[in-house]
Amino acid sequence: MITATQxxxxxxxxxxxxxxxxQQFAKLRQERVPLYLTLDEFDQILHWKLRGQYARQRERRKANTDEVVRTITKAALSLTVPDEDYEIELRFGILCALRGVSVPVASAILALVFPEKYAVIDFRVWRQVFDEERTTFSVSDxxxxxxxxxxxxxxLGWQVQEVDFAIWEYDRRNSWKPTINRATS
Structure with a gap:
């Protein structure tokens, strides 16, 4: 399990x-009340989160029109309830209604919009935090x-999203898996 010092x-x-x-989403939080994302802003988050896997569900995501993205994200991002765990469940449930959005992408949306409150769930960070391999995640996870x-x-006195990113970078630089040389196996 990773430590703060590391x-x-x-x-x-x-x-x-x-x-x-x-910075872009912090500015939007100030200017747009109630807060929502446009299709273009949603796509920027997808590019950032999915990187090389962005094209994988492109056809499925085409159903997400600008109106749909605005409506769904408005509901998810403006929702507040006193019970933080319940708020997470509601926000994730709403965001996952968008085609191509599962828990990791929903977490990226929330972490970029509310970096002081949310983190992006990822197999790399999960591996460092819990010392176990996992590639799919539920809201409970x-x-x-x-x-x-x-x-x-x-x-550390950091935002949760900063900690999340630091662990991701730590894993990226320090974890390796031996590759199998197919010519000799």
Whole structure:
């Protein structure tokens, strides 16, 4: 299990794309009440989160029109309830109604819009936090994950999204899997 001390060299302050997106959505939070995302803004998040896998569900996501994205994200992003765990369940349930959105993508939307509150769930960070391999996640998994990221954020004095990114970068730089040489096996 990763510790706060291990994360200090991986503070994400140098990631320009992450900074740009967070600034863009912070500005939107001030200007757009109630808050919603346009199809273009939603697509920017997909590009950032999915990177090389962006094209994988492109056809499925075509059903997400600008009107649909605005309506769904408005409902999810403007919703607040006193019980934070219930708010997570509701927000994820609403966002996952969009085609091509599952728990990891919904977490990316929430983490970019509310970086002080949410983190992006990912197999790399899960591996470092819980010392187990996992590639699919439920909302219950996310809540467990977020509580651990929040604990580390509190310890470091960082935003939860910064901790999440630092763990992702730590794993990317420090984890490796041996490759099988098919010519000799």
């Amino acid at each position: 994360l200090i060299p991986y503070n994400p302050s140098g990631d320009e794309e992450l900074k740009r997106l967070k 996310y809540k467990r994950y977020l509580h651990e990221i929040q604990r580390l954020a509190h310890e």
